[in-house]
Amino acid sequence: MNSLVVDYRDPIFGIFTIFLIIFVASFLTYAYNIYIERKSRKEYRDFVKKFELGDLKEDDYINLYTTYNLPFDSIILLASSFLHKGEYNKAVSVYQALLLHVKEPVKKEELLELLGKTYFRGGFLQRSKDVYFKILKFSPRNKQALFHLLLIHEKLKDYEKAKDILESLDEIDEDVKLDKLYLKALTIIDDVKLQNSEKTSLLLEIYNKNKIIERLLLQFLLRFDKGYFWENITQFDMVKIIDLLWYLDFSDIDFDIVKTDKFLTDLYSAKGYVKNSQRSDIFELSVLISTKNSTLDVNLDLNFYFICNKCKKTAPMYETRCPHCYSILTLKAKPQLSKGYYEKNSSLQ
Ligand SMILES: [Zn+2]
Numbered sequence: 001m002n003s004l005v006v007d008y009r010d011p012i013f014g015i016f017t018i019f020l021i022i023f024v025a026s027f028l029t030y031a032y033n034i035y036i037e038r039k040s041r042k043e044y045r046d047f048v049k050k051f052e053l054g055d056l057k058e059d060d061y062i063n064l065y066t067t068y069n070l071p072f073d074s075i076i077l078l079a080s081s082f083l084h085k086g087e088y089n090k091a092v093s094v095y096q097a098l099l100l101h102v103k104e105p106v107k108k109e110e111l112l113e114l115l116g117k118t119y120f121r122g123g124f125l126q127r128s129k130d131v132y133f134k135i136l137k138f139s140p141r142n143k144q145a146l147f148h149l150l151l152i153h154e155k156l157k158d159y160e161k162a163k164d165i166l167e168s169l170d171e172i173d174e175d176v177k178l179d180k181l182y183l184k185a186l187t188i189i190d191d192v193k194l195q196n197s198e199k200t201s202l203l204l205e206i207y208n209k210n211k212i213i214e215r216l217l218l219q220f221l222l223r224f225d226k227g228y229f230w231e232n233i234t235q236f237d238m239v240k241i242i243d244l245l246w247y248l249d250f251s252d253i254d255f256d257i258v259k260t261d262k263f264l265t266d267l268y269s270a271k272g273y274v275k276n277s278q279r280s281d282i283f284e285l286s287v288l289i290s291t292k293n294s295t296l297d298v299n300l301d302l303n304f305y306f307i308c309n310k311c312k313k314t315a316p317m318y319e320t321r322c323p324h325c326y327s328i329l330t331l332k333a334k335p336q337l338s339k340g341y342y343e344k345n346s347s348l349q
Contacts (some may be wrong), residue, residue, distance in 0.1 A: 088122030230254035
């Protein structure tokens with residue numbers, strides 16, 4: 001009977017037990033690894049699905065960074081899609097969440113820059129200002145922060161602070177000559193202590209040194225010094241302010257001056273205010289003049305869009321700084337026949 005039972009002190013039993021333990025441990029480790037891998041794959045698949053649906057939440061971005069080790073730059077690129085789609089609140093949430101996890105100062109600075117830019121684009125100027133000042137505390141030569149602070153002060157009409165920022169930009173060798181002129185003109189226009197006639201002569205002084213402020217000057221004259229505007233209009237490039245001239249009230253137009261100039265005669269013939277023109281060098285005006293001179297009942301009108309001669313992008317409204325590249329006074333008015341023309345035509349078919 002003893003020969004059939006293996007004694008537990010038998011060395012063979014000992015070796016067998018050790019192998020059994022090793023086998024069980026290996027099996028459990030293997031099974032656990034498979035479980036973890038499957039779980040991760042499922043998570044990953046769910047994640048990719050969310051990604052495809054454009055459904056990523058702020059936490060998902062943190063996961064991408066901390067769990068899936070996606071490079072920082074790629075995450076920033078993904079999050080910037082919110083910025084491009086105009087979903088500023090989502091972009092802000094992602095940048096703020098990432099700021100809590102990112103340790104390197106360079107990355108923190110980049111995130112703060114993006115946060116400031118997002119607030120700026122979303123119109124939250126005060127928050128944007130706070131973020132950029134925070135950046136300047138540890139990185140006083142940060143160009144992007146200084147430039148955006150300049151834009152913010154300009155928008156808030158805080159021209160004295162804008163001038164301080166220009167000095168800082170000047171110190172880091174940025175070319176701010178044009179910005180200084182522009183700011184000087186804005187300061188004059190908004191100065192409540194100056195008479196309009198004083199403003200006119202100060203603006204003319206700047207204009208004579210640099211024609212770039214032409215539109216600012218003419219806009220001012222049209223509002224506050226119409227007499228000077230009409231007396232001197234033919235000395236300026238009137239095509240550049242075609243939109244301003246087009247939308248003038250009938251009573252604000254000096255028709256004695258209009259008579260003396262071909263462009264003005266064409267423009268106001270196209271508008272239907274005078275009948276002295278047959279054709280214009282500007283196609284859209286020519287079309288309008290022809291319809292006004294004919295007996296056809298065609299309801300045509302003109303509207304304008306603006307194209308930046310620096311970045312070539314367009315804007316629906318005139319802005320003194322291009323809304324895309326922030327260049328100063330680079331938007332040019334382009335006339336286009338209004339939709340009514342095509343509707344009228346299509347109804348004839
Ligand atoms: Zn531009």
